[in-house]
Amino acid sequence: MSWEKEYTSGQRRVGKLETKSGVTPTPVFMPIATKGAVKHLLPEEVKALGASVILGNTYHLWLRPGNELIARAGGLHKFMDWDGLILTDSGGFQVFSLGARAKERFGMSGVKISEEGVEFSDPKNGNRYFLSPEISIDIQLDLGSDIIMVLDECPPYPCTREYAKSSLERTTRWAKRAKEHFEEKVKGREKRPLLFGIIQGSVYEDLRQESAKQLLEIGFDGYAIGGVAVGEPRETLKDVLAWTLPSIPEDKPRYLMGLGRPEEIVRAVEAGVDMFDCVIPTREGRHGRLFIWTGEDLNLEGSFYETINIGNEQHREDFSPVDSLCDCHLCTHYTRAYLRHLFTVDEPLAGRLASVHNLRFYLRMMEKLREK
RNA sequence: GUGACUAUCGUUCAAUGGCAGGACAAUGGUUUGUGGUACCAUGAAUGAGGGUUCGAUUCCCUCUAGUCACC
Numbered sequence A: 001m002s003w004e005k006e007y008t009s010g011q012r013r014v015g016k017l018e019t020k021s022g023v024t025p026t027p028v029f030m031p032i033a034t035k036g037a038v039k040h041l042l043p044e045e046v047k048a049l050g051a052s053v054i055l056g057n058t059y060h061l062w063l064r065p066g067n068e069l070i071a072r073a074g075g076l077h078k079f080m081d082w083d084g085l086i087l088t089d090s091g092g093f094q095v096f097s098l099g100a101r102a103k104e105r106f107g108m109s110g111v112k113i114s115e116e117g118v119e120f121s122d123p124k125n126g127n128r129y130f131l132s133p134e135i136s137i138d139i140q141l142d143l144g145s146d147i148i149m150v151l152d153e154c155p156p157y158p159c160t161r162e163y164a165k166s167s168l169e170r171t172t173r174w175a176k177r178a179k180e181h182f183e184e185k186v187k188g189r190e191k192r193p194l195l196f197g198i199i200q201g202s203v204y205e206d207l208r209q210e211s212a213k214q215l216l217e218i219g220f221d222g223y224a225i226g227g228v229a230v231g232e233p234r235e236t237l238k239d240v241l242a243w244t245l246p247s248i249p250e251d252k253p254r255y256l257m258g259l260g261r262p263e264e265i266v267r268a269v270e271a272g273v274d275m276f277d278c279v280i281p282t283r284e285g286r287h288g289r290l291f292i293w294t295g296e297d298l299n300l301e302g303s304f305y306e307t308i309n310i311g312n313e314q315h316r317e318d319f320s321p322v323d324s325l326c327d328c329h330l331c332t333h334y335t336r337a338y339l340r341h342l343f344t345v346d347e348p349l350a351g352r353l354a355s356v357h358n359l360r361f362y363l364r365m366m367e368k369l370r371e372k
Numbered sequence B: 001g002u003g004a005c006u007a008u009c010g011u012u013c014a015a016u017g018g019c020a021g022g023a024c025a026a027u028g029g030u031u032u033g034u035g036g037u038a039c040c041a042u043g044a045a046u047g048a049g050g051g052u053u054c055g056a057u058u059c060c061c062u063c064u065a066g067u068c069a070c071c
Helices: A043-048 A058-063 A067-072 A076-080 A092-106 A133-143 A161-187 A204-216 A236-247 A263-273 A278-286 A330-333 A335-343 A348-371
Strands: A015-019 A023-025 A028-030 A054-057 A084-090 A118-121 A130-131 A147-149 A194-199 A220-227 A253-256 A275-277 A288-295 A305-307
Touching: A023 A028, A028 A054, A028 A133, A028 A348, A054 A058, A054 A220, A058 A067, A058 A092, A058 A130, A067 A133, A084 A092, A084 A133, A092 A118, A118 A253, A130 A133, A130 A194, A133 A147, A133 A161, A161 A204, A161 A348, A194 A204, A204 A220, A204 A236, A220 A236, A236 A263, A263 A348, A278 A288, A278 A348, A305 A348, A330 A348
Parallel strands: A028 A275, A054 A084, A084 A147, A147 A194, A194 A220, A220 A253, A253 A275
Antiparallel strands: A015 A023, A118 A130, A288 A305
């Protein structure tokens, strides 16, 4: 990646990341388009809100409609009409997180991890699938992804040291195979996607450092920090960043997977993270929680915002905007009372307006982080 | 008008001669590499009056209201 301004170590990293489909400014927040759509929104709307990259999902798109179909359609960009950048997750997280949910529901996860890869059931129809580092790369290449993630294992929390160690070592071996397979497949291509490795190691300092070291030896275009926000105490995020970021070369992008709340993102940017994705703005929006600016200046404590549950009775006759400091369509056209009404009667427009607003909040926060 | 049946949270359906339960709705909360539909918590009822009984929401009587049938 390159720097927006002259950059010296320790400053806030404001730069640009170049991919085969174009450039994104960093730090960047990537809205999630799991199944080929940012839920409720048109791609042009997502772009107008300030998004430059969206996250698509190997797991979901592989099962439905299938990577080969999307390849025949001309790739995911064309299929869904998104002309920005696309990062695709490897499917590793979903195999484990959806496996955990299947376990809650049916008493067994049906997920079998082996050295070769991971076997799991489609929770919709019980079909068995086998995902390996190589298959994950093939799928993401078919999708036409700009930033490809290697298949990793995301261990739960709590996790014993022994398991975390053997898991991260397997993730490293998978990463090596993914890299070799990737290089072979893109050999001779003029435009090639970026390939990112994923640092694991749970909450253990030496394991996190070991994971980073092993991935750096293999060599990737960027490095992600995975296995966070899986139930561990929130304070450990700071430690995990301190253990891992210093060993990543400064010209390589750093991606904190799955995070987070606004103040967590501000802190992580100050610590040197460049990329984020999170379901919070869209999912919580669909459930009626809205992020509200309380001041223009960002800070590490998160006192620059608050959240409201628009469904609460106190908003029933509140004819003021959701957020008077926000420039989104919801806040410039509608009242709290109207949005509450839409949620109360289950109008689809409710989730749509809330998604617009919350994404605008997150993306504007990133704009502010890039300003200073 | 006559007869039968019914009456339980806001709605709907349970249960019981000995602490009246669920679902939906309501109210509050949760959500971190998506779970559009999810999860947790809270408040909320035996139509009115009398009788039998240690104790009645339950059994009996009257009233009121509703549904159905007949006139």
